[in-house]
Amino acid sequence: MRPDNGQTSADLGRRRVLAALAAAGAWCAGLGGSATGWARGALERLPGKWPLIRLTHRPPNYETPLEHLRSAITPNEAFFVRYHHAVIPEVDAAAFRLEVGGAGVTTPLSLGLEQLRSEFKTVAVTAVCQCSGNRRGLFRPRVAGLQWERGAMGCAEWRGVRLAEVLERAGLKASAVEVLFDAADAPPLEGTPDFIKSLPRAKALHPDTLLAFEMNGQPLPRLNGFPLRLVVPGWTATYWIKHLTRIEALETPDKGFWMASAYRMPRAAFPLVERFPTQESGERAPVTEIAVNSLVTESASGGGRAPCTLRGIAWDAGHGLDRVEVSLDGGRRWDAAQFGPDLGRYAFRTWAFTGPSLPPGRHEAWVRAANRIGQVQVPEAIPNPSGYQHNAWQRVVLEVSA
Numbered sequence: 269m270r271p272d273n274g275q276t277s278a279d280l281g282r283r284r285v286l287a288a289l290a291a292a293g294a295w296c297a298g299l300g301g302s303a304t305g306w307a308r309g310a311l312e313r314l315p316g317k318w319p320l321i322r323l324t325h326r327p328p329n330y331e332t333p334l335e336h337l338r339s340a341i342t343p344n345e346a347f348f349v350r351y352h353h354a355v356i357p358e359v360d361a362a363a364f365r366l367e368v369g370g371a372g373v374t375t376p377l378s379l380g381l382e383q384l385r386s387e388f389k390t391v392a393v394t395a396v397c398q399c400s401g402n403r404r405g406l407f408r409p410r411v412a413g414l415q416w417e418r419g420a421m422g423c424a425e426w427r428g429v430r431l432a433e434v435l436e437r438a439g440l441k442a443s444a445v446e447v448l449f450d451a452a453d454a455p456p457l458e459g460t461p462d463f464i465k466s467l468p469r470a471k472a473l474h475p476d477t478l479l480a481f482e483m484n485g486q487p488l489p490r491l492n493g494f495p496l497r498l499v500v501p502g503w504t505a506t507y508w509i510k511h512l513t514r515i516e517a518l519e520t521p522d523k524g525f526w527m528a529s530a531y532r533m534p535r536a537a538f539p540l541v542e543r544f545p546t547q548e549s550g551e552r553a554p555v556t557e558i559a560v561n562s563l564v565t566e567s568a569s570g571g572g573r574a575p576c577t578l579r580g581i582a583w584d585a586g587h588g589l590d591r592v593e594v595s596l597d598g599g600r601r602w603d604a605a606q607f608g609p610d611l612g613r614y615a616f617r618t619w620a621f622t623g624p625s626l627p628p629g630r631h632e633a634w635v636r637a638a639n640r641i642g643q644v645q646v647p648e649a650i651p652n653p654s655g656y657q658h659n660a661w662q663r664v665v666l667e668v669s670a
């Protein structure tokens with residue numbers, strides 16, 4: 269039996285057990301039971317991770333605490349974890365094979381990790397991995413699904429090989445319209461459908477789309493996809509398949525559950541630039557690009573002669589950030605924040621804002637980012653049935669005491 273709420277002594281005892289199991293390398297054995305009844309919010313330490321905010325234990329869904337999002341690069345130990353299936357594969361790197369095939373290639377391949385590393389050019393890209401449902405928990409009215417707040421995202425330097433090069437080696441045919449990706453994790457019997465995603469040909473062939481084996485200079489952490497994951501810079505993390513084992517070039521669009529039914533939004537509501545035409549149907553389109561967004565990671569209200577200050581990060585789908593602006597008077601006047609170093613078009617970019625010293629009382633700082641193609645954060649999140657793409661202005665309360 270499980271406790272109904274988060275912070276009970278049974279829970280704490282259980283966490284000690286988990287830690288002990290982890291230390292013994294018995295991670296899978298520690299993953300018994302179901303997620304029902306677990307309150308969101310407790311910090312829990314998974315193997316190889318610092319304490320993260322638990323949404324569900326099985327499957328493991330854990331978000332990054334705000335304090336680890338202050339820098340443009342998110343440490344591997346703090347990087348969020350999201351799984352659809354409860355059983356996390358333990359992959360033997362030496363025995364690992366990536367199968368590349370399907371009707372859309374002339375020459376199927378079976379590649380080991382060493383082969384991938386040595387026979388293809390190694391490249392790196394710094395990019396934000398953000399769940400489509402990041403901030404779902406902030407939608408009002410409430411939307412069903414994991415109640416993520418602001419930490420279902422992170423930014424890392426990903427190192428690997430170009431998917432385009434591998435597809436070229438396999439003889440990708442002109443007739444291939446989509447490329448499908450399958451992973452080592454699978455649903456328990458009679459569970460949800462196997463998590464399989466596809467990409468449109470153009471995005472699969474994009475030079476920044478990688479098969480990555482390293483994250484921030486380390487082999488991928490187990491919970492972030494060891495030994496190989498797909499990295500799709502600019503697109504939401506649903507496409508970033510972890511524990512990748514199989515790539516299939518398709519001559520007709522994939523009709524699987526995770527493409528045809530899940531991760532879709534009302535098309536007209538979101539201004540997408542990079543679309544997924546073979547998966548659009550009527551009013552609905554797959555979630556593709558990450559919406560322009562920002563996050564306040566630190567704030568100080570100042571007071572006396574001290575100015576108010578805000579710090580944070582901003583990001584978009586790679587079109588290039590233009591500005592982050594702050595309003596202290598309910599949106600009449602907006603002043604620009606200063607950007608920190610540019611780590612590349614797909615990366616988090618830090619920013620800092622120094623305002624005036626505020627008089628005693630309760631103030632609100634409103635924050636919004638915009639990119640170079642004119643996309644802006646919206647005053648209120650755009651309602652959609654699954655709670656994707658929340659990119660509303662953040663409103664931070666600053667209290668100055670008398």
Ligand SMILES: Nc1nc2c(c(=O)[nH]1)N[C@H]1C(S)=C(S)[C@@H](COP(=O)(O)O)O[C@H]1N2
Nearest residue numbers: 348349350351352399451492505508509510
């Ligand atoms: N194999 C596998 N890959 C997956 C998923 C999954 O359930 N299984 N979930 C996807 C989703 S929805 C997200 S948000 C990201 C999360 O990546 P992370 O766990 O490394 O943070 O992985 C993606 N890749």
Ligand SMILES: [Mo]
Nearest residue numbers: 399400505506
């Ligand atoms: Mo996700």
